[in-house]
Amino acid sequence: MKKYTKEHEWVEIKGVEAYIGITAFAAKELGDITFVEMQPEGTDLIIGDVLGTIESVKAASDVYSPISGTVAAINTDLEEEPGIINNSPEEKGWVCKLDNIDLVELEELMSKEQYDKYLKESTKK
Secondary structure: OEEEOOOOEEEEEEOOEEEEEEOHHHHHHHOOEEEEEEOOOOOEEOOOOEEEEEEEOOOEEEEEOOOOEEEEEEOOHHHHOOOHHHHOOOOOOOOEEEEOOOHHHHHHOEOHHHHHHHHHHHOOO
């Protein structure tokens, strides 16, 4: 099950690792993604720390860690093809994996339904 943040990141727990990425909404808002830079493997993060930066033709945007943990792997496919995030933001476009995660922190994040409601309310004009 995926959980979501108000900053438009998602986290999905698979075994003892947490896959992290940006939502489809965030990818669409950014436009064509041209560069992705994440913290190096072995970096310890606490919830809310800057995990990395995603640059697009429109802007650069920080990615914040939705939970605490240690960077276990970076999606190296994004180095050659950052546009994977545009095409598959919530599957192949994951940006990194964390281990040593704190599962209790997931309780503070939104479900898909809660995130969709949040998006609907926050994008009303």
